[in-house]
Amino acid sequence: MNGGRQAAKDNLERLWRKVAEVGAPMTFLLLPLRKPGLGTWDDSVPLLSPYQTNPVALAPLRHILDTVVDLEALRARSAHPLFVNAVNVHSGLSRVFGPQDMSLEALLASACAPLMFQAVQIEGEAYWDGSYAGNPMLWPLYREALDTDIFMVELTPLRRPETPTTAKNILNRINEIASINGLLAELRALDTINRTVPDADIRLHVLSLPDAGSKLENEPSIKRTVGPALFESPRRSGRAACESWLETHRGQLGCRATIDIEHRYLAPYAQPGVTA
Numbered sequence: 107m108n109g110g111r112q113a114a115k116d117n118l119e120r121l122w123r124k125v126a127e128v129g130a131p132m133t134f135l136l137l138p139l140r141k142p143g144l145g146t147w148d149d150s151v152p153l154l155s156p157y158q159t160n161p162v163a164l165a166p167l168r169h170i171l172d173t174v175v176d177l178e179a180l181r182a183r184s185a186h187p188l189f190v191n192a193v194n195v196h197s198g199l200s201r202v203f204g205p206q207d208m209s210l211e212a213l214l215a216s217a218c219a220p221l222m223f224q225a226v227q228i229e230g231e232a233y234w235d236g237s238y239a240g241n242p243m244l245w246p247l248y249r250e251a252l253d254t255d256i257f258m259v260e261l262t263p264l265r266r267p268e269t270p271t272t273a274k275n276i277l278n279r280i281n282e283i284a285s286i287n288g289l290l291a292e293l294r295a296l297d298t299i300n301r302t303v304p305d306a307d308i309r310l311h312v313l314s315l316p317d318a319g320s321k322l323e324n325e326p327s328i329k330r331t332v333g334p335a336l337f338e339s340p341r342r343s344g345r346a347a348c349e350s351w352l353e354t355h356r357g358q359l360g361c362r363a364t365i366d367i368e369h370r371y372l373a374p375y376a377q378p379g380v381t382a
Contacts, residue, residue, distance in 0.1 A: 107179045107186065121174045122337045128166045129332030156224050167217075171210050180208045189246040190216035191236030195225050200239035202246055221277070241285040244292040252299065252306040255359055259344075262286060263316040263324060264371075290375055297367045309363040311355065312370070315340070318347035 108117075180188050182205070191202045192215035203212035215226035215233035225232035236243070247256050262285050270276045299306050316324055355364045 107182075107184060108176055117174055121170065122341075123334065124170045124174070125167070126332060126334040126337055128170065156220075156222055168210055168214060171213055175210070175213070177208060177210070181205050189243070191240055191243040192216050192218070192226070192228075192233040193236050193239040195232040195234055198239070200236055200243060201233070202243050204246065219281075237281075237285040237288060239288055240292055241288040242292070244296055248296070248299075248308045252303060252308060254307075255309045255311060256296075257311045257313070260312055260314040260316065262289075264374075290371055293367050293371050297372065309359075309361075310365050310367060311359065311363065312365045313348055313351050315344055315347060318343060318350075 184205070187205045188208060189202055189204050190208075190212055191200050192212065193200050203209075203216070209228075211226050211228045214223075215228060216236050218224075218226050218234050220234045225234055227233075241262070242258075244256060244258075248254050262282050264286060266279065266282075270279045293310075296308055296310065300308055358364050
């Protein structure tokens, strides 16, 4: 919206560079997260509250967003509206923040991991990362038009072959399962609309980074690791995966879905003898 695609790329790069710079002093403390031999330190993290370990809450990230995000542009009427979702800590209900109520607090809430950051206060209510209730909430993307394309970037592995045995990986998988079930609920609703509403054609396209990423990028601790090298690795693999996807599927955009919702998402999670 401000400067076209190249400006968007440059601003996004600036965001992650600033995050890496802010996280640099923590590099030594975060090192055990990447060394299995020091897992005891890492496993103690879930036992500590962010109100004990992170008294400044999301202040560094708030400052970064304030320098790279144009809130007025996000709030303006546009062909590309932004929606983010967070979950209300008190009620357990998900809330979608659209352009009309976009704020730094809404952006921070949408990325507020409960065991890493203090809850974000919005209008007197506390909010956590919205993935616990919807990951992501898809209905705002087709509410105004049932003939549309949705391109979803999948970050969470649907299946992990190993059984987690450390505290950090058990907690990570609990979070992933909550995210998966939130996504499944959204996809069931989307699939129902396509099957039952006349002329509805919501075409889903999925780029799965877990399927394309390296073993390092899929390791649970990577989510809590800060550093330019580790940021650059998924950026490169993600870009390569996207270019490969477009080379194969570009001609299907606007015409038909490139993912079978029933086969990939609903059938594997249905109860035996029950259709999804």
